[in-house]
Amino acid sequence: MDRIIEEIREDLTRRIAVAADRLTDRTLTEDPAYAALTGRAELRERIHHTLHQAVEGLVRSARGLPVELSDARATGALRAGQGLPLDSLRRTYRYGGRLVWQSLTEAVAAHDRAALPRLLPGAGALWDVLDQMTDAASEAYLRAGAERGERERERRAGLLDVLLDGSGPVAEAAAQLGLPERGRFAVVVLRPGGPGTPGRPDGRPGAGPDAPRLLWRIRADAETGLAELGHHPLESLRGLLAPLGVRAGVSPVVGAPAELAGARRLAALALRTAPPSAAPGAALLDERLPAALVAADAELAARLRQVVLGPVLELPAEDARVLLTTLGTWLACQGSTTQAAQRLYCHRNTVSNRLRRLERLTGRALSDPAHVVELALAHAAVTQHPAPAGPTPAAAPAAPAAAGPTPAGTVRRSPRPPG
Known part of the structure; x- marks a missing residue:
């Protein structure tokens, strides 16, 4: 094969040049991607070089040498x-x-038509060379594309960090992400340990093209949208x-990229309002403001649990669970004992007996709106950060309430019923 090619080298070179012109024109005419990407001179030069490399690869293959693939990779x-x-x-x-x-067959035929049968074994060798060149170019393309995608993801992650942390040139970061100076934005925070990446980095998962745009920032401690x-x-x-x-926490709507750092903090707070055992779903902060007040201060929440529901939490675990579940259901039913009974089967x-027992233990009356607020907030504190139920070694038996007037700002507690 290499001998035949050497015999027709000059004619083949001329024909390869013509073929490069033909392929360049066809590519620019039929492939809009190429037409939008490069000019004719640059494309023709690279095509001509590729065709020449294919011929040289065939010669090297016939001589038992490896095909040179560096240009294809480039x-x-x-x-x-x-x-x-x-x-x-x-x-x-x-x-x-x-x-x-x-070009090969035409050059051989022009040189010596009788030599055409000698060219046939080279057909398989040529396609093998072309397969190697195509594979090398494709692998380099994919590798370069992956590296480019990784750089783009890192760049976008950095821009999102600027917006979500409020550090750096916020306006510039927003512009590079294609966000308007004024608009309607919100931040979503997912509970850590969720199932992997929540969708495309710049996607509209599960919805059509008219859905809100979501840009995700995924870190080890949280996934933020x-x-x-x-x-x-x-x-x-x-x-x-x-x-x-x-589970997801959702911030209120904000009107400018400069407000997104604050929105992220509010979304994280909204997520903390949901107990760890809650079912999947989105917690909107504006629908959970009382619970958010509790979630915002862990020390105050612990104090609230102890002061308001301490006697309940000191009960055996099952008794405490029953009373707390009944209270939570009654609150969810807007104070309707009948509806609470239906939900609790x-x-x-x-239900009435359980609520009266809870009133005796806590000293709070469910007929007093102020007491209901205390109980609701304390219940939120318990569900957000469950504390071990049952008496602790330091717990002392409850004493009967002292006789006499109740000091201002306190509520007299009823004695704990036996058993």
Whole structure:
């Protein structure tokens, strides 16, 4: 094979040049990606070099030498960096292979038609060379694309950190992410340990193209989403987040990128209002403001648990659980004992008896709105940070309430019933 090529070298070189012109024109005419990417001179030069490399690869293969693939790798990396689709690159190699074979057969026929049968074994060798060149270019393309994607992800992560942490040039970071100076934004924080990446880095998971845009920042301690709501209501984020199957905290709507750092803190606070055992779903801060007050201060929440519900928490674990569940259900039913009984699958009188016992233990009356507020906040503190139920070694038996007037600012507690 190498001997035949040497015999027709001069004619083949001329024909390869013509083939390069033909392939260049065809590529620019039929492939808009190439036409938008490069000029004719640059494309023609690279195509001509690739066709020449295919011929040289065939010669090296016939001599038992490895095919030189560095130029193919360089081409693949170049086109990846320019954003050319991989299919376009591979298509050009495929068309180029046909033109090389056509140029070979025409040159041999012109030189000595009787020598054409000697060329046939070279067909398989040529396509093997072209496969190697195409594979080398494709692998380099994919590798370069992966590296480029990683750099883009790191760049975007840095820009999101600027917005979500409030550090650095916020306006510039927002502009690079394509966010308007004024708009409607919110922040979503997912509970750590959720199932992997929540979707595309810049995606609209589970919704159409008109859905709010979500930009995700994933770190070891949390997964945070920046939502550009546009005209959509804040509640629309519930539908976007539902397929993820995780707990999420959602901030209120803010009007400018400069407010996103504060929104992130509020979203994290909204997430803390949900107990660890809660079912997946989105917790909107504005729907959980009382619980958010409790979640905002762990020390105060612990004090609230102890002062208001301490006697309940000192009960055996099952007794405490029953009373706390009854209280939470009664609060969720807006103070309706009948509805609470239906949810708890027990008789209305059972609920009433449990609530009266809770009133005796806590010294709080469910008929007093101020006491109900205390109990509701204390219940939120318990569900957000469950404390071990049952008496502790330091716990002392409850003493009967002292006779006499109750000091101002306190509530007299009833003696704990026996048993």
